[in-house]
Amino acid sequence: MPPAPLRPEDLPTRITRLYFRVLVPLLVGIVCWTMLTHPVSVPTLAFAGLLLLIAAAHQLLAPRWEWPLRLVATGAQVVYVLALALFGEQLGVRGNGQALSIVLLIAPMTVLAWSLLFSDHPRVGRVFSLALSLAATLLVRHWDNVNAQPEPGTAPLLLVVCLGTALFGWAVVRLQRRLLLGERDARRDPLTGLLNRRAFEEADAGPILPGVLAVLDIDHFKRVNDRHGHEAGDRVLRAVADVLLDTVAGCGEVYRWGGEEFVVCLPDTCAVGAPALLERVRREVAGRSFAAGQHVTLSIGLSRYGRGRPRRAAFASADAALRVAKDTGRDRMVAAPESPDLLPGAEAGAEEGPSPAG
Known part of the structure; x- marks a missing residue:
């Protein structure tokens, strides 16, 4: 039987499911992979465990918890990155080459994911995306300041890439919603609102x-x-x-x-x-x-x-x-x-x- 047409209101739920089933485990997997070559701090392990716990809660809890879990997951990531930028040394996290590469990879990818994740609340998505972009930029700049061989252009470049990625994500969401609305309208009679x-x-x-x-x-x-x-x-x-x-x-x-x-x-x-x-x-x-x-x-x-x-x-x-x-x-x-x-x-x-x- 062919799948039911996707409605605009279904899009956030499907993206949220993809986010917690694929992207969050991928992020935790990257953390685990770094453990093979470098020691990982206790706060980082706790952060990874928290993300896995939130992903598991999304699978187990009723749909009404979807929105709070989205807020908790995204908010926790912003707070963690900001904490690394301000208190990285105290938390035992240092900006080596591998850590810098991970931030440069994950930050734009996460910003893009959040643009899609908050397609039903775009203003909230913009706030979180901007907050993560600034926090990641501040973190990279801090690492440049304490690094023996700084790369002064890295932080501004990361900010530009994150903001550009966010703009691209928002444009994709708007286009997708228009397409879905057009597809839904094609199945409706414009005079009565009934199916056609x-x-x-x-x-x-x-x-x-x-x-x-x-x-x-x-x-x-x-x-x-x-x-x-x-x-x-x-x-x-x-x-x-x-x-x-x-x-x-x-x-x-x-x-x-x-x-x-x-x-x-x-x-x-x-x-x-x-x-x-x-x-x-x-x-x-x-x-x-x-x-x-x-x-x-x-x-x-x-x-x-x-x-x-x-x-x-x-x-x-x-x-x-x-x-x-x-x-x-x-x-x-x-x-x-x-x-x-x-x-x-x-x-x-x-x-x-x-x-x-x-």
Whole structure:
């Protein structure tokens, strides 16, 4: 089954997962690698252990802890680097060539990671990225001052690289969010906010759970446009969409198929009550007043999908049942011949609804 489309609100969670599962262990691994050639101070080991503990907590705790863990992990790294810059000798950390190489490698990489990590709170990300850039620059400058062979241009160069990396990361995040928003909008009907036909086709591309599909059409909708104008027609479409969303909320998916036609997909968990739910929609719409007192009604066709029968096939059957509902008086619900059980007591292809109203 194809993966679900990535939503903009999903991006921070995925990046956070990548950060704690990959980048934090990589950082700790670099610390462990240095232990093979140089002694590592106790504060550095404690810092590495703290990062691993935070990464483990991210795996074990509920999602609501994700934001505090992000703050703790990033804040701890800024504090540690700043402490090395101010009290490195007291902490037993000296700026040898290997330590300098590690800082020059890790600082820009971390700044880039934080630009992505705080894509949902960019101002917080900028503060942490700037703080780490300044702390790392201060650390390298301090090491230059105490080194027998200083490299005076290293600290300014590191600051420029970190800030440039941060700007690049922020630009990537903005571009990614725009792409995701555009992709999400491509699956939505701009007038009603409902899912559109493209979203329906994508959902039908892979295995799906069995359920009930309904095709709904607003009766005599052209009259609304002709008598009251297209703006009034748009208000009717939005109002019907609101009724569908309010009634089907948490139970299924609602699509605007095109024009005045809608599609509702209800999984098996709601399929037993599907006819009653859709009848409630029909009655609610019929009882409302639209466009200067104009009343509209719905005709509905029902069918089943799943167990080897795609939604597309169910749509064709439900659409045929909808035409029967139209031909027999409108403002009614008709089940497809292969799904007579959807309307108990009715014959296959027969309707359920009021007397023909014209």
